[in-house]
């Protein structure tokens with residue numbers, strides 16, 4: 001299984017990939033998670049890969065090879081489209097964050113991304129920001145999306161819940177479990 | 187139980203299990219988390235040194251004194267420690283000594299794409315290269331036994347994808363290593379010519395022994411799949427090849443990449459019709475193969491640039507096309523890294539751009555001051571060069587040019603290698619203006635403490651280097667401290683200091699917005715009121731939270747942290763800061 005998690009530096013994509021990685025080990029798979037640290041974390045495009053199966057060699061995913069792309073921002077979903085395998089699925093947060101070329105006016109934010117994506121691939125677009133608000137914390141966007149991902153993969157929900165409990169700090173647990181449920185049931 | 191572990195965390199675990207006592211490093215992506223993970227182990231003394239040369243020497247001292255020691259750096263960090271490295275190759279070790287160097291293929295976070303394997307050859311130091319986290323731990327432990335067995339420092343070469351990928355690792359217990367006896371031994375440890383000349387002989391003998399060892403060590407392994415095609419690879423490139431080619435080729439996996447075996451390669455090649463060397467960056471293994479008379483295919487089929495991928499390998503070796511994919515048919519905006527909302531550097535570059543100054547830049551988060559819309563920085567070479575290069579610029583272009591020239595350098599970078607450049611300016615009658623961007627932390631590499639922050643790597647309070655007294659003590663008479671968010675005052679100070687016919691230092695002081703204390707200080711958001719005249723002055727800041735919505739300016743509340751810089755630059759008092 002090849003899963004690619006994309007977003008904007010600072011959105012919490014790393015946490016999502018770590019949780020997914022740990023879920024996969026609990027299912028007795030071989031797992032590799034490739035992360036991004038350093039410069040590109042500063043508000044740039046970030047990409048992490050999670051691969052699991054009998055035996056995993058390369059930690060990276062090539063174009064046309066991702067079974068699922070989980071996108072934290074819609075332009076990043078679009079940017080990642082070439083990585084999707086034929087018949088794969090993109091789960092995307094509809095939130096828009098302007099990249100610097102748009103802010104400076106050098107370029108425009110592409111229009112109708114959702115439409116363009118759904119014409120070509122299997123897209124599940126959700127407003128994860130509103131869902132996070134509902135759960136009680138805007139920062140829980142990543143866990144809402146993790147909930148959606150859990151639903152889309154052939155995995156036991158309880159494993160996800162256990163992994164979240166082990167990963168998130170105690171005082172944020174309630175909000176995060178709520179966010180997960182909202183995502184899972186979207 | 188197996189655990190998912192970052193390659194860097196696995197190196198740290200390996201050091202712990204090997205009984206390492208001292209780790210001294212300077213941060214640098216992708217190597218930083220090795221040292222950060224060492225903090226978990228109370229049995230190890232760990233520190234951030236001001237730069238890699240100091241770090242290496244701390245580790246060398248610990249080794250000579252009888253304990254196992256480590257120093258970790260990014261590839262360019264090895265340039266800084268090179269002087270120590272070339273001579274510790276001669277002295278050898280007492281306690282095992284391992285130097286971890288992480289290359290950055292693809293330049294995710296670096297100013298160049300150098301291949302550190304050349305250093306192993308140039309300094310005659312053995313080098314191992316793991317290809318996943320479990321090997322990271324295993325090779326680290328083995329590196330210590332080899333270091334002591336062959337009386338040599340050992341390089342552990344990593345790369346972004348090995349350092350920053352998580353894979354499964356089995357933890358084991360720590361084996362305590364008693365301190366080796368310390369004996370005065372000037373023939374071995376005092377490298378003056380009369381002694382060094384004898385040690386060089388020892389080094390060459392060691393190289394011979396290591397070359398023999400390379401033939402038989404299980405670090406190098408052959409996988410014979412009965413194919414006519416052979417692949418020689420190491421590190422992450424081996425994993426890409428395995429994924430791409432499966433059991434359709436034979437493999438010679440090299441875990442020890444310096445010195446390289448001869449006979450092992452010859453025997454492997456003899457059984458294949460065609461042999462590929464798959465290695466990112468330079469043709470290091472390829473040139474060795476060709477030098478021993480083996481006709482291999484390397485850089486004729488593979489690029490010298492960036493990272494490889496499995497599909498690229500599949501295409502080159504088997505001629506099979508990569509998977510089909512949906513291409514994006516329009517030009518979409520890139521999303522380069524940006525200075526964070528609330529970044530203190532933004533105030534500085536806003537002023538420097540407004541004044542139209544030439545800016546001799548350096549390396550850190552503030553290098554982003556070169557990007558649109560702030561676009562102030564003119565040059566960035568390597569750590570510390572902002573100060574010394576500006577001195578050279580003024581010497582060649584004269585006083586008038588100098589009045590429109592400043593250097594910008596971060597607090598950590600100044601401690602790393604800015605001080606010596608400043609001494610040069612004072613000593614050689616320069617009159618440059620240096621701006622130290624003191625954000626109270628090493629930002630770029632993810633918040634490491636440094637000598638100016640007042641805390642050690644273990645967050646124990648310690649003496650803090652006072653930048654004002656430091657600059658004054660080397661002869662800078664004009665040292666001014668200013669808040670870069672007070673843009674009017676900051677502008678006035680920059681004008682005054684650049685006008686001066688003497689060297690001066692401005693310390694731009696405001697902590698990084700991501701520090702826990704600042705996260706508490708900045709509350710609420712800034713909002714645009716109906717007093718806005720759409721002059722777009724605030725947009726010149728290049729804040730990721732401020733953008734245009736039609737022709738109106740809007741502030742994105744999910745990104746704004748209420749730092750208030752935009753309030754200070756608005757000429758119409760049209761931005762309000764919530765409490």
Ligand SMILES: Cc1ncc(C[n+]2csc(CCOP(=O)(O)OP(=O)(O)O)c2C)c(N)n1
Pocket residue numbers: 212213214215238260262263264266297549550551552569595596597598599600623625627628629630631
């Ligand atoms: C020789 C060398 N070592 C390490 C690095 C990695 N590195 C780049 S900038 C930097 C420090 C940045 O800290 P600071 O100067 O305080 O600036 P800030 O990022 O906080 O703005 C480091 C460690 C490097 N580029 N070169």
